[in-house]
Amino acid sequence: MESKTRNLIALAVIAVLAAISFWQAWPPAEKITQGLDLKGGLSVILTARPLSGGTLTEDTVQRVENILVERVNGFGVSEATVQRQGQTAFLIQLPGVDNAQEALKLLGEPGKLEFVDLASITDTATADLIVKQIEAERSEESTSTLPKLDSTKYAAFMTGEVITDAQVTTDDYGAYAVSVSMDDSGKTVWGEKTTELAPTQGQVVIVLDGYAKSAPAVQTPILDGDTLISGTFTVDEAKGLAAVLQSGAMPAEIVIDESRVVGPTLGQDSLNKGLLAGLIGLAFVAMFMALYYRGLGIVSWVSLGLYGIIFGGVLAILSALNIFSMTLPGVAGIILTIGVAADTSILIFERLKEEVEGGKTYRSAAKSGVRHAIATSIDADVVTLVSALALWFFAIGPVKGFAFTLILGIIIDLVVAILFTGPVVRMLAEGPMMKTPALFGMKGGGQRG
Amino acid sequence: MAKRGIDFMGKRNIFFAVSGALVVIAVAALLIRGVTLGIEFQGGTVMTLAGAEGIGTEEVRDALKTADVMDAENAVIQPTDDGGFIVRTAESDTAAAQQAFSTILDELGLPDQDVNVTTIGPGWGQNVTNAAVLALVVSLIAILAYVSLRFEYKMSVTAVLALFHDALIVVGIYALFGREITPNTVAAVLTILGYSLYDTIVVFHRIRENSAGLTKRSFMDMTNDSINEMLMRWVNTGLVQIVPVIALLLFGGETLRDFAFAMAVGLIAGAYSSIGLASPLYAVWKEREPKFQALKKRHEAQQAAR
Numbered sequence: 001m002e003s004k005t006r007n008l009i010a011l012a013v014i015a016v017l018a019a020i021s022f023w024q025a026w027p028p029a030e031k032i033t034q035g036l037d038l039k040g041g042l043s044v045i046l047t048a049r050p051l052s053g054g055t056l057t058e059d060t061v062q063r064v065e066n067i068l069v070e071r072v073n074g075f076g077v078s079e080a081t082v083q084r085q086g087q088t089a090f091l092i093q094l095p096g097v098d099n100a101q102e103a104l105k106l107l108g109e110p111g112k113l114e115f116v117d118l119a120s121i122t123d124t125a126t127a128d129l130i131v132k133q134i135e136a137e138r139s140e141e142s143t144s145t146l147p148k149l150d151s152t153k154y155a156a157f158m159t160g161e162v163i164t165d166a167q168v169t170t171d172d173y174g175a176y177a178v179s180v181s182m183d184d185s186g187k188t189v190w191g192e193k194t195t196e197l198a199p200t201q202g203q204v205v206i207v208l209d210g211y212a213k214s215a216p217a218v219q220t221p222i223l224d225g226d227t228l229i230s231g232t233f234t235v236d237e238a239k240g241l242a243a244v245l246q247s248g249a250m251p252a253e254i255v256i257d258e259s260r261v262v263g264p265t266l267g268q269d270s271l272n273k274g275l276l277a278g279l280i281g282l283a284f285v286a287m288f289m290a291l292y293y294r295g296l297g298i299v300s301w302v303s304l305g306l307y308g309i310i311f312g313g314v315l316a317i318l319s320a321l322n323i324f325s326m327t328l329p330g331v332a333g334i335i336l337t338i339g340v341a342a343d344t345s346i347l348i349f350e351r352l353k354e355e356v357e358g359g360k361t362y363r364s365a366a367k368s369g370v371r372h373a374i375a376t377s378i379d380a381d382v383v384t385l386v387s388a389l390a391l392w393f394f395a396i397g398p399v400k401g402f403a404f405t406l407i408l409g410i411i412i413d414l415v416v417a418i419l420f421t422g423p424v425v426r427m428l429a430e431g432p433m434m435k436t437p438a439l440f441g442m443k444g445g446g447q448r449g
Numbered sequence: 450m451a452k453r454g455i456d457f458m459g460k461r462n463i464f465f466a467v468s469g470a471l472v473v474i475a476v477a478a479l480l481i482r483g484v485t486l487g488i489e490f491q492g493g494t495v496m497t498l499a500g501a502e503g504i505g506t507e508e509v510r511d512a513l514k515t516a517d518v519m520d521a522e523n524a525v526i527q528p529t530d531d532g533g534f535i536v537r538t539a540e541s542d543t544a545a546a547q548q549a550f551s552t553i554l555d556e557l558g559l560p561d562q563d564v565n566v567t568t569i570g571p572g573w574g575q576n577v578t579n580a581a582v583l584a585l586v587v588s589l590i591a592i593l594a595y596v597s598l599r600f601e602y603k604m605s606v607t608a609v610l611a612l613f614h615d616a617l618i619v620v621g622i623y624a625l626f627g628r629e630i631t632p633n634t635v636a637a638v639l640t641i642l643g644y645s646l647y648d649t650i651v652v653f654h655r656i657r658e659n660s661a662g663l664t665k666r667s668f669m670d671m672t673n674d675s676i677n678e679m680l681m682r683w684v685n686t687g688l689v690q691i692v693p694v695i696a697l698l699l700f701g702g703e704t705l706r707d708f709a710f711a712m713a714v715g716l717i718a719g720a721y722s723s724i725g726l727a728s729p730l731y732a733v734w735k736e737r738e739p740k741f742q743a744l745k746k747r748h749e750a751q752q753a754a755r
Contacts, residue, residue, distance in 0.1 A: 037704075044543075045573065089576075104543050257573035258489075259543045261566045266497070273702035280700060281693030288688060329633060332708045335697055336640065339690030340647075346689065347651070350682040372658075379599060380650040383592055384643035390588030391639050394580050399636040402708075406640065 003367075004430075007423035014419040018306050021313020024320075028312055033319035035327035035401065038271045040264025041095040042103055048088045048252040060251045061088055068092065071106060071243055081322075089257065093325075096264065104259060106243075113160025113244065117193065118203040118215060126153040130205055130212040137213055138237065148210030156207070157193055162186025166245035168238045171230040176238040180245055182225035195221040208244045267328075274331040281335060285342050293349050294441040295432070296425070300345035303421045307341045310412050329402035337409030340384070344417045348373040348425055349441075356442060366429030370422040377417060381410050454677030457724060458669045458732060464725035468614055471718075475621020482624045487631035488569050490578050492541035494518075496550055497565040497703075502532040504557055509534055516552035519545075529703060537629075543568045581635045588639065592646060600653060603734050608649045611727035615645045615718040622714050633704075637711035644690065645719025648683070649727045655679050656728070667748045668741040672732035676724055687720045 025031050036043040048064045050056040065082065068090055072080045083091045094103060121127050126149060133146055162182045171177040182190055197204070197218040205215045216229045229241065286304065290297035311334065318324035351373040355365035388410065391403035433440050457464075488495055498509070506526045513521035513536070520539040527535045536553075540546045546568045554561070589609060596605035619638055623630055655675040663671055676683075694716060697709035735741055 047573075104547065255570060256543045256568075257570040257576070259546075259566075259568045261547070263565055266499075266565050270702045270704055273700060274697070274705050277696040277700040277702075277705065278693065281696035284692045284696070285689045288685075288692070292685065328704050329636065329708070332633075332697065332701075332705050335693050335701075336708075336712065338693045339644075339686070342689040343647075343686040346682055346685045350679075350685070354678065376651055376654045379654055380647040382599075383595060383646045383650055386591045386595060387588040387639055387643035387646070390584045390591060391636060394584035394587060399581075399632050402633075402636045402640075406643075 003426070007427050010419045010423040014306060014416070017313075017415075017419075018309050021310045021316075023313075025309070025312035025316040028316070031316040031319060032312065033322075033325040034267075034271070035325040035330070036093050036095060036267070037260065037262050037328045038267040038326060038331075039095050040262050040267045041093065043094075043258075043260045043262075044092045044104065044107060044256060045085070045258040046090045046092060046107065047255045047257050048090075049255055051251070051253055056088060056252060064252050064254070065090065068107065104256060107254070107256075112208070112210075113163070114156035114207040115158040115160075115193075116154050116156050116205040116207055117197065118205050119197075119200075120157075121154050121205075123150075123153040126150060130215065133212040134215055137211075137240075146211075149207060149212065151210065154205075154207075158186065158189050160208075160245070162189070163245050166242045168235070168242050169228070171228060175230060176233040176235050177228050177230035178233075178238050178242045178245065180225075180227040180229065182227075187223065187225035190225055190227070191221065191223040194218045195223075206241075206244065213244050214241055270328055271331065274328060274335065278331070278335040278338070282338055285338060289342065289345070292441065293345075295428070295439045296345075296349045296352075296441060299421065299424050299428070300342060300349075302424075303345050303416050304338070304341055306420055307412055307416045310416065311408065314408055314412065324404070325401075327401035329399060330405045333402040333405030334409065337406060337413065340381075340409060341413045341416070344373075344377045344413055345421055347377050348417070348421055351376075352425060352429075353442065362429040362433050363426075366426045366433075370425055374414075374417055374422060378414065381414055385410050454674070454680065456673060457676050458673040458729055461729035461733070464729060468722070468726050471618050471621075472614060475617045475624070478621045478624040482627065484620065484624050485627060485629045487629045487634075488537055488539075488567075489573075489632050490630070492539070492569050492573065494536075494538050494540040494546040494549075494566060494568045496536050496538075496546070496553075496567075497529075497533060498536065498553065498557070498559060499531070499533040500560045501534055501557065504534075504559075506534070508557060509536065509553075512553045512556035513538065513549070515556050516549040517545075518549045535703070541568065541570055543570075577632055581632065581639075584639060588642065592642075596650070600657060604653050604657075604731060607727045607731040607734065608646055608653070610730060611649055611719075611722040612642050612645055614722050614726055615641060615715055618718045619711055619715045623711070628710065631707055633707040634711045637708045638715060641712060641715030641719055644716060645722060648686070648720055648723035651682070652676060652679050652723055652728050653731070656731070663741075663744065667745040668736045669732050669745070670748075672728055672735075676728055683720065683724065687716070690720075691716050 046068070048056060048061055050060075061084075065084060069082045072082050072092060072094065080095065081091075081093045083093075085091050092107060118127070118130070121130070129147065129149060133149075136146055162185055163180060164183050164186075165179075165181045167179050169177055169179045193204070196202075198221045201217045201219065203215045203217045206213045214229070214231075216231065233241070282304070286297075286301055288297075289300045293300065315324060315326065319326075348370055352365055352369035355369045356362060358365075360368070385407060388403050388406040392400060392407060428440070433442065501509070506528065509526045510521060510524065513524050513526075518524065518538050518540050519542075523539070525537040527537075529535055538546075540549065546566055550566050553559075589612070592612075593605045593609055596608055616638055619641065620630075622628075623634065628634075652675065655678055656672055659671050659675050660668070666674070691713065694709050694712045697705050698713055701709055736745060
């Protein structure tokens with residue numbers, strides 16, 4: 001009686017788990033975040049290297065990360081992420097970016113941001129080039145066709161390091177503008193310069209990596225550093241300028257180690273192929289289980305179903321927490337765990353059959369069979385888990401996603417075995433299996449009682 | 450207890466010979482043909498071109514040259530099933546690779562299409578390789594430690610020997626067929642090690658269970674009975690494991706096929722080695738222990754007297 005209660009409790013727990021999972025994961029296409037290789041977009045791995053002669057401290061890397069985050073946000077794509085990988089590497093994911101070339105250029109840029117007094121530029125060619133660059137910037141043409149400014153032909157009075165924040169906002173007339181704040185050293189220099197330029201409404205050229213991005217005219221002296229740059233900006237222009245100002249100076253050299261650009265239809269195509277392969281594999285496994293194990297095979301269908309639902313639930317929860325996105329190698333990992341999941345059922349069924357053939361009653365065969373099979377399964381799972389964990393901890397790049405789904409699969413498999421397959425086999429052994437052994441693929445060797 | 454089923458242990462020398470031959474072939478293939486490392490390990494660019502029906506590889510190569518791709522002469526241009534190409538080049542500069550892609554589309558007059566370009570910088574490959582080697586070493590040490598603690602060191606040594614056997618065969622087949630080794634291959638090999646071990650541990654579990662209070666049969670016979678007891682499970686599990694992998698191989702598309710190929714070879718090798726290599730090696734080793742030596746003699750004497 002007591003074991004019956006325990007079985008029922010186990011089944012109740014797994015039913016609740018499955019219900020929660022289903023509620024979390026449905027519809028999976030929306031609830032489970034898809035990685036860039038599936039959704040399409042740009043995925044880049046960058047490494048920070050020390051500038052010549054310098055060293056790379058944790059502080060510097062932290063600053064690099066902040067700057068990267070700001071630049072990535074500057075692209076205005078939703079769900080863009082920057083993830084630290086290891087000591088100095090970053091994985092940046094930009095879903096749906098269509099101008100990969102531009103994005104890559106912006107990300108890797110050293111981000112030398114300079115403020116130049118336009119009046120101080122005496123070389124007319126340089127002044128002309130500045131006008132052209134700003135025009136190109138505003139007309140959204142690619143600026144890369146124009147040459148860089150010759151750094152010997154102009155002198156900056158201030159660099160980007162003083163900028164502490166830059167945000168898109170609106171001015172008094174409701175037009176888009178960019179608000180900028182600065183640190184103390186910036187306030188002093190900026191205060192002096194704006195006081196000097198305000199009477200003549202002199203222009204300050206904002207130069208990022210040799211490209212003039214904007215040249216606002218100073219309207220009033222600004223002594224507290226809080227500056228509003230307004231003009232006839234569109235929202236995108238304002239965002240772009242804010243991103244430029246935010247980037248400050250990159251304190252390290254940025255090397256692009258890996259870039260993957262995947263078009264959206266290609267990714268979905270691979271996903272569909274992977275899912276199709278998974279379904280075909282699953283259908284064959286299910287058919288085999290039913291043909292070979294009969295009634296127990298149907299039990300394994302439910303086990304596999306629960307496994308799938310709970311897997312989906314866990315992935316959906318991890319997606320919602322923003323720590324998981326499904327990649328193609330991840331899909332492969334899931335498909336491969338179908339075998340692991342089915343094997344646990346096979347271990348239980350085979351052990352049960354063996355003990356029944358050895359002359360035990362169904363009831364005691366089910367009890368000891370399930371216990372032994374799950375013990376075997378745990379040992380075997382632990383070693384598989386060890387290799388998957390090593391893969392996950394130490395591998396970099398796409399392989400990580402593969403290892404992660406493998407780890408989840410192994411754990412969920414055990415949960416299903418302990419909470420569902422085991423209890424159900426024990427309960428079936430109490431009644432139906434004794435009455436109609438053939439239905440369960442048994443030769444009927446067990447004694448009653 | 451009567452012996453039943455197939456006499457695996459009696460045929461152990463055949464198994465050892467087969468394994469030995471496979472390992473020799475694998476090592477020879479590795480030495481003679483070497484392995485082709487994917488761009489992930491050495492830096493370079495892979496791009497996919499679609500809608501290129503009627504275009505030959507030489508035209509693609511000319512387009513690569515026009516696009517000024519680094520070392521275009523030696524680029525690997527591989528036609529795909531759906532009338533496209535997968536192009537692998539040594540170009541390791543991201544911007545140049547992106548630029549080259551659009552030039553190539555223009556040059557070949559291909560329809561506007563989704564971009565699929567992957568570029569790996571030269572330093573990154575070393576990182577990836579180091580990480581993979583580290584993952585392999587750490588997982589082997591952890592496995593050795595766990596199996597030694599939970600079972601015994603003789604099991605862990607024979608299990609790991611079987612692992613090396615499986616990994617060598619997979620890598621050897623890659624060398625033999627000239628397939629490119631990618632990080633996906635490495636992941637697949639590491640996973641196979643897990644699976645192969647899984648199979649081996651399931652059999653070892655039974656051997657350990659049966660070896661408690663062993664008096665009626667020799668260690669070798671007991672091992673053989675253990676394998677036979679696990680045989681249906683072995684066959685059925687092998688089937689349910691290989692079926693999804695074969696589905697992946699046939700229907701999974703270009704990227705997933707990479708995994709599936711290594712997995713398919715490795716699963717077969719792993720399933721074989723748990724019965725054909727790990728178990729008999731372990732039994733041979735155990736039977737040398739004085740306790741089981743004596744048991745064997747007594748058992749043989751009993752049979753002779755009968």
